[in-house]
Amino acid sequence: MFVPNTKLALRTAKQRIPLLLQSSAPPRRWQSTVEGKVEPPPAGGHLPSIATSKMLRTTRDDALRTPGLAWTDDDDSTGAVRNIVGGRETRKMNMYQAVRDALSIALAKDDTAVVFGEDVAFGGVFRCTMGLAEEFGRERVFNTPLTEQGIAGFGIGIASMGHTAIAEIQFADYIFPAFDQIVNEAAKYRYRAGGQFNIGGLTIRTPTMAVGHGGLYHSQSPEGYFMGASGLKIVIPRSPIQCKGLLLAAIRDPNPVIFMEPKILYRSAVEQVPIDDYTLPLGRAETLIPGADLTLLSWGTPLYTCTTALSLLSSPPPALAPLVPAALRGARVELIDLRTVLPWDVEGVVASVERTGRLVVVHEASVTAGVGAEVAAEVQKRCFLKLKAPVKRVAGWDVPAGLQYEKFNMPDAIRILDGLIETLSY
Amino acid sequence: MFRPVRSIRLPLHTAVKYRALATAPKFPVHAQGILPTSQSPIVSELQFFNSVTGGAGQIPTYRVLDGAGVPIDGAEVPEINEEFAQKLYEHMQLLPTLDNILYNVQRQGKISFYMTAYGEEATIIGSAAALAPDDEVLGECQYREMGVLLWRGFGINGVMAQCFGNQEDKSGKGRQMPMHFGSPQHHFHTISSTLATQIPQAAGVGFALKRDPARRDKNVAVVYFGEGAASEGDFHAGMLLASTIPSPTVFLARNNGFAISTPSSEQYYGDGIAARGPGYGVDTVRVDGNDILAVMNAVKEAKRRCLEGGRAVLVEAMTYRVGHHSTSDDSFAYRGRQEVENRKKIDNPITRFRLYMESKGWWSEQHEEDLKARLKKDVMQAFKRAESLKRHDLRELFTDVYGGEEPWNIREQREELAGLLKKYGQVWEPWRNELAAFKDGGEKVGGPPS
Numbered sequence: 001m002f003v004p005n006t007k008l009a010l011r012t013a014k015q016r017i018p019l020l021l022q023s024s025a026p027p028r029r030w031q032s033t034v035e036g037k038v039e040p041p042p043a044g045g046h047l048p049s050i051a052t053s054k055m056l057r058t059t060r061d062d063a064l065r066t067p068g069l070a071w072t073d074d075d076d077s078t079g080a081v082r083n084i085v086g087g088r089e090t091r092k093m094n095m096y097q098a099v100r101d102a103l104s105i106a107l108a109k110d111d112t113a114v115v116f117g118e119d120v121a122f123g124g125v126f127r128c129t130m131g132l133a134e135e136f137g138r139e140r141v142f143n144t145p146l147t148e149q150g151i152a153g154f155g156i157g158i159a160s161m162g163h164t165a166i167a168e169i170q171f172a173d174y175i176f177p178a179f180d181q182i183v184n185e186a187a188k189y190r191y192r193a194g195g196q197f198n199i200g201g202l203t204i205r206t207p208t209m210a211v212g213h214g215g216l217y218h219s220q221s222p223e224g225y226f227m228g229a230s231g232l233k234i235v236i237p238r239s240p241i242q243c244k245g246l247l248l249a250a251i252r253d254p255n256p257v258i259f260m261e262p263k264i265l266y267r268s269a270v271e272q273v274p275i276d277d278y279t280l281p282l283g284r285a286e287t288l289i290p291g292a293d294l295t296l297l298s299w300g301t302p303l304y305t306c307t308t309a310l311s312l313l314s315s316p317p318p319a320l321a322p323l324v325p326a327a328l329r330g331a332r333v334e335l336i337d338l339r340t341v342l343p344w345d346v347e348g349v350v351a352s353v354e355r356t357g358r359l360v361v362v363h364e365a366s367v368t369a370g371v372g373a374e375v376a377a378e379v380q381k382r383c384f385l386k387l388k389a390p391v392k393r394v395a396g397w398d399v400p401a402g403l404q405y406e407k408f409n410m411p412d413a414i415r416i417l418d419g420l421i422e423t424l425s426y
Numbered sequence: 427m428f429r430p431v432r433s434i435r436l437p438l439h440t441a442v443k444y445r446a447l448a449t450a451p452k453f454p455v456h457a458q459g460i461l462p463t464s465q466s467p468i469v470s471e472l473q474f475f476n477s478v479t480g481g482a483g484q485i486p487t488y489r490v491l492d493g494a495g496v497p498i499d500g501a502e503v504p505e506i507n508e509e510f511a512q513k514l515y516e517h518m519q520l521l522p523t524l525d526n527i528l529y530n531v532q533r534q535g536k537i538s539f540y541m542t543a544y545g546e547e548a549t550i551i552g553s554a555a556a557l558a559p560d561d562e563v564l565g566e567c568q569y570r571e572m573g574v575l576l577w578r579g580f581g582i583n584g585v586m587a588q589c590f591g592n593q594e595d596k597s598g599k600g601r602q603m604p605m606h607f608g609s610p611q612h613h614f615h616t617i618s619s620t621l622a623t624q625i626p627q628a629a630g631v632g633f634a635l636k637r638d639p640a641r642r643d644k645n646v647a648v649v650y651f652g653e654g655a656a657s658e659g660d661f662h663a664g665m666l667l668a669s670t671i672p673s674p675t676v677f678l679a680r681n682n683g684f685a686i687s688t689p690s691s692e693q694y695y696g697d698g699i700a701a702r703g704p705g706y707g708v709d710t711v712r713v714d715g716n717d718i719l720a721v722m723n724a725v726k727e728a729k730r731r732c733l734e735g736g737r738a739v740l741v742e743a744m745t746y747r748v749g750h751h752s753t754s755d756d757s758f759a760y761r762g763r764q765e766v767e768n769r770k771k772i773d774n775p776i777t778r779f780r781l782y783m784e785s786k787g788w789w790s791e792q793h794e795e796d797l798k799a800r801l802k803k804d805v806m807q808a809f810k811r812a813e814s815l816k817r818h819d820l821r822e823l824f825t826d827v828y829g830g831e832e833p834w835n836i837r838e839q840r841e842e843l844a845g846l847l848k849k850y851g852q853v854w855e856p857w858r859n860e861l862a863a864f865k866d867g868g869e870k871v872g873g874p875p876s
Contacts, residue, residue, distance in 0.1 A: 122687045122760040143692045145657035146621060146685050174620065177659060213538035215603040217619030319853040368835060397824070397839045403538065404591040404600035405823040407860045408843060408868075414854045418846060 047413070048311055050268040050304045055288055056239055060090045063272040066241050067286060072248070072277040074109075090272035095265045098240035098273050099128040099205070102247040103166060105277050107136045110164050112201070113251070115141045117151055117168030125170060126207055126266050152178035152204065156185050159199035159256070166251060172208035172260055173217045179225070186256040187231035200254035205247070207263035208236070209301045209364050210410055215403035221300075221365035221396075223260060223341050227374055233257040233282055234342040236300045240271040245280030246339065253282055262300040285345035287352070291334035294358040294424055297349060297375065299338040302362045302411055306335055309416035324417070328424050341371050349375065350382045357388035358426075360419050362411050367395040389426035394419040448477035448484075448697070477697065478704045485700045487712045487744055490719040493773065495781025504722050508788045514555055514718060515783060516797060518547040518776050521573050523801040524582070525749070527809060528589060532604075532753045536813065537589050539603045543570045545716075545748030548775030549680050551577060552721030553743070557648060557729060560641075562631045564615045564624040564649040569605040570680070571617075571650050578612040582804055586812035593865050599818045599826075622655040625664030625677070629738070632673035636736060646732045647675040654685025656699045668738035669706045676728045677708075677740045680715065682747035687760040703740035715743030716775035719782070746773065819866035825876060832875040844872025 048054065057063040064085040071088075093101060106113050115129060115136075121143045123130035133141040144151050148169050155165035169175045175182070182204070190198040210219040223234050233255050237243035243261065250257035288303070289310070298306050310333055316324040334352050338344055353359045359379055361372035376391040394411040401409060457467035479485055490501040497503050506514070525542035532540040543550060550573035557563075559578050565571030572585060583594065588607050591600030597608045597616060608616025615631070618624065628649035636642050655661060656679055668675040679699040683690050696702070703710030709731050713724040721743055728739040746769045750757040757766070783789035824832075824840040832840075847868045851857050861868040 118685070119687045121692075125686060125754070143688045145693050146654040146688070147657045147659060149659050150657070176620075213603075215538075215606075215619070216601065218603070319855070320850070323849065323853065367839075397843070398835050399824055399827050399839075400601070402599075402601035402823055403603055404817050404863075405820065407856070408820060408823055408847075412856070414850050414857060415846060418850070 047308050048304070050265065051270070053269075053304055053307060055303065055307065056269060056271045057241055058270070058272055060272050061085075063090045063241055063274055064088055066245070066274075066280070068281050068284065069241075069245060069274070069278050070280070072279060074277075089275050091275050092270060093240045093244075093273040094267050094270045095237075095240045095243050095261065096126050096128045096130075096267065098244040098271075099247060099261065100130055100132065101273065101275070102244045102251070103129065103132060104135065105248060106164065106166065106251050107132065107140060109277070112163035113140070113166060114158065114163070115166045115168070116144050116154070117205075118144060118146055118170045120144075120168055124168065126261075126263060128205070128261075128266070129168070148174055148177040149181050152181035152186065155202045155204065156181060156189065156199050156256075159201035160189070160197055162201065164201040164251060165199075165203070167202070167204045169204060169206040171218055171263075172206045172222050173220045175204075175206055175222060175258075178204075182226070182232065182256075182258070183229045187229040189231070189256070191231060198254065199256050202256040203247075203251045203259055204257070205259045205261060207266070208260035209262040209264065210401060210406060211264045212406060213403065214401065214406075216400045219364075219401035219406065221260075221363060223258075224365050224370045224373075226258060227342055227371060229342075231255065232342060233340060234260065235282060235340050236260045236262065237339070238262070238300060238303050238337050239265070239269050240273045242280060242337075242339070244273055245278050246282065248277065249279035249282050252279065257282070260300070264301055280339075283340045283343055283345055285339055285348040286337045287334060287348075288337055289333065289335040291332035291356065293331045293356055294333045294360065294420065295336060295349070295352040295356045296333050296360050296362065296416075296420070297336045297338055298362040299341060299371075300364075302364055302416075303335070303337055305411065305413050306362055306416055308413035309420060310335065312413055312417045313420055320417075324421065325425065328421060331420070331424050333420065338371075338375075344371075344375065346378055346382070350379060353379050353383045354386050357383075357386050358423050359383075359387075360392045360394060360416070360423050362394045362416055362419075364396050364410055366398045367393050368398050370395050389423045392419045392423045448479065448482045449473075449475050450477045450480040451475040478701050479697070484697050485710075485712050487714050488720055488724055489714040489717050490723060491717050491778055491782055493778060495778050495783075495785060501720075502723065504719055504726070506719075508786070510555075511779075511783055511786070511788050512793075514551055515776075515779060515789065516801070517551045517554075517573060517577055518718065518779065519797055520576060520582075520801055520805075521547050521550070522776070523798070523805050524572070524585065527802075527805050528604075529749075529753065531589075531809065537604050539605070539753055540589070541569050541605050541752045542749035543573060545746045545769065545775065546570060546680060546682055547573065548718035548779065549715035549721055549743040549745050550574060552718040553648070553650075553678055553725045553741075554578070555718075556722045556725035558645060560613050561645050561729070562613050562615065562628075562635065562647045564628045564631065564647065565607075565617055569617055569619070571614075572605065572607060574650075575607055575609065575612055575614050578614070580607070580609055580612055580614075582808040583811065584609070586808045587815075590812040590815070591817060592812055592815035593818050594812070594815060595818070599822045601822075622651060622658035622660035622664075625649050625651055625655070625658075625660045626667055627664075628675045628677070629664050629668035629671070629673045632668055632675035632732075632738070633671060636672070636674055642674075643733060645674075646729050647673070648678060648729075649675065650678045650680060652685060653679060653681040653683075653690050653693055653699055654688065656702075657685075657693055662702075665702065665706045665708060665738060665740070669708050672736040673738065674732040674736055675738050676725065676732055677738060678725070679740070679742045680745060681742055682715075682745045684747050684751065684757070684761075686751045686755060687757070689761075698742055698744075700740065700742040706738070708738045708740050709735070710740040710742070712742045712744060715745030716773050716778060718775060718779050745775070816865045817863050819870050820861065820864040820868045821866060821870040821876075824871070837875060841872055844868075847871060 120129045121133045155167040158165035237246045250259045372393040459468045554574040554577035587594035588597040589604040606617040628647045631647035700712040732739045
């Protein structure tokens with residue numbers, strides 16, 4: 001339960017986190033959109049949106065210096081990695097264009113690669129495969145009949161022959177007919193064959209998460225359902241640069257990967273994306289904002305909501321100000337993008353929580369048995385003596401994603417803010 | 427006005443790709459015995475087959491009225507009087523009236539989603555009219571079965587309430603996207619966005635009907651689905667179950683040529699959906715889905731056979747999706763404008779039936795004008811009313827997850843949200859604005875379980 005008495009919260013905060021008060025460093029207002037101005041943004045006015053998010057790398061230089069980016073150059077026969085940035089180009093892309101770019105590279109470089117799924121040939125309902133059929137032929141980029149279990153099984157068969165299968169399930173909400181193929185076949189393929197067979201060439205792309213008006217069957221975040229299926233990897237990118245690098249890594253990873261693309265970001269997230277072939281590491285989280293007082297962990301769309309909450313925490317609008325203890329406004333919150341949900345970067349997350357002593361996990365899926373449950377269990381085991389507050393999960397309630405109720409079901413900025421205040425002032 | 431043509435030569439989209447060789451098995455004049463425990467004659471000739479028609483042609487399409495609304499030779503016109511014919515026509519016309527207005531309402535951002543039924547009016551209304559009002563309908567798969575509910579008296583207000591998700595929406599209390607109707611009173615099971623899931627459920631519904639002495643000789647289950655949904659495993663499971671475990675279920679495939687962008691020629695290689703029926707031992711018919719009288723006859727007979735044999739029957743209605751898949755789709759990205767225009771003009775199910783009615787002296791230009799004006803007025807009135815109503819209580823976010831006792835997690839989360847609303851509901855602008863849309867303003871979220 002949260003503490004509605006702000007005076008109490010403030011007092012508790014002072015008692016529990018003297019470090020914050022003593023900190024000489026000015027509070028980091030990295031999200032402030034109007035730098036140098038003192039007036040706080042009006043509620044819902046100047047708050048960071050996806051389009052204006054500082055998380056997005058909108059200059060060439062910034063894009064080319066994306067942490068962890070590994071170039072996969074054609075002339076790379078020596079095995080030496082050229083980490084040269086000079087001479088490389090970027091192009092402005094939104095996330096569906098970044099997907100398309102990654103697929104185009106995969107198809108061009110690997111003759112065995114095929115791309116298929118419902119409505120893929122005309123470009124896909126989210127335009128991720130636009131023009132690929134024309135560029136690479138209908139034999140390599142093709143529509144399938146409407147059968148998710150068929151699509152997954154077909155992909156497994158292709159991959160079992162050593163080919164590269166890049167399948168699309170049109171919405172993550174519709175992945176469940178393929179659950180058997182994914183959980184009982186794809187995940188166990190290598191193990192049951194004693195390592196003789198594998199389907200590492202399989203990647204299943206699927207649009208995920210809420211958009212604000214999707215209702216029960218176009219809003220879900222089903223990543224948690226696959227957490228028990230060892231043998232699979234689950235990757236969720238947050239932006240165009242991330243999407244291209246992680247998707248290429250997923251396609252080339254020696255394991256079947258479910259690649260869940262937050263669909264609200266397809267158009268809204270725009271970055272300068274390096275046009276060369278590159279990958280970003282799977283199984284590695286990325287720290288987006290360093291901090292020492294609390295670790296805020298998320299993936300996909302809610303990362304943007306997290307930055308809004310951080311903005312509310314550091315500079316609350318007047319109406320909210322009485323509810324945000326002044327002592328907490330300078331809190332340095334470390335924001336981490338988990339990126340790979342399975343197997344997740346326990347080392348990176350634990351290292352952060354060891355420093356901060358506080359963890360808030362945010363995801364859109366229902367709280368019960370969501371990915372946050374697994375993270376919380378592991379963190380409390382490994383960081384038990386370092387924790388200054390219980391691990392907090394801010395997530396969807398244990399109800400389906402009702403259309404008209406979405407604003408009160410999804411973890412929005414105010415609920416994250418409240419979770420931050422509660423955890424900081426515990 | 428265009429001149430209707432009597433014989434429609436526009437090739438059916440499904441027939442675009444004629445299969446090179448359709449071969450049926452040949453039966454020997456002198457069988458060399460029968461395979462034990464079967465009726466399969468033993469032959470010495472090695473033969474493969476891929477057709478159920480017994481020849482190179484495709485499965486025929488049943489039709490009553492030609493393109494000009496004139497009964498074709500030998501066709502049996504169902505016995506309908508002027509009043510009933512007008513009721514059929516009014517309901518057919520109501521669909522595009524609703525579609526025109528709600529499509530634009532969606533474009534204005536007042537509702538989140540919409541799906542039109544343009545071009546499929548005859549299949550929907552004709553099948554609805556052939557069924558009893560208490561036959562159990564499972565409509566889904568393309569969410570285009572609104573007309574069945576309207577035929578059963580669901581009312582325009584009910585449609586609007588669901589599309590707006592307001593406090594009068596009984597279908598799902600505003601929880602589902604527009605077009606996801608449901609009404610036990612009208613024997614219409616609530617629609618789900620997932621494709622084909624309700625096909626095996628329909629077999630179960632049929633089975634339950636058969637076990638109910640009060641309904642076993644009277645009612646059937648009917649499930650509507652598109653030719654795209656018929657590719658899902660659930661279609662095969664449903665057909666198999668309703669034939670193997672005898673269950674009176676009518677499987678009604680609306681083959682409208684497209685699953686979003688995927689044409690039926692890429693959906694299946696065989697002879698449509700109808701060709702699959704015999705594989706399950708199911709009585710099957712293909713009908714011209716743009717001919718309301720043919721659809722009525724076919725569905726009526728399907729139901730009769732269903733009740734008589736107690737097993738599944740498959741009806742494949744051939745039609746054409748004139749509209750986009752939904753408001754999220756622009757179909758001109760994958761099909762020609764002219765193709766759609768041609769279909770609208772040459773093979774319009776509403777026009778075809780109107781011409782028939784005119785030939786009987788049951789309809790006139792005046793009737794048409796009056797009807798269109800009245801329908802438009804009714805729909806606009808219902809739209810304005812629905813728009814002004816608030817949503818259900820916000821508390822409904824947490825209800826109906828379980829029946830019986832409210833589990834601890836739901837109760838605690840409900841109380842947690844109530845606490846958050848108390849704290850931030852009036853000072854956090856996005857919440858304040860949103861709360862105003864709910865009947866209870868969020869006040870009823872907390873408190874003891876209902």
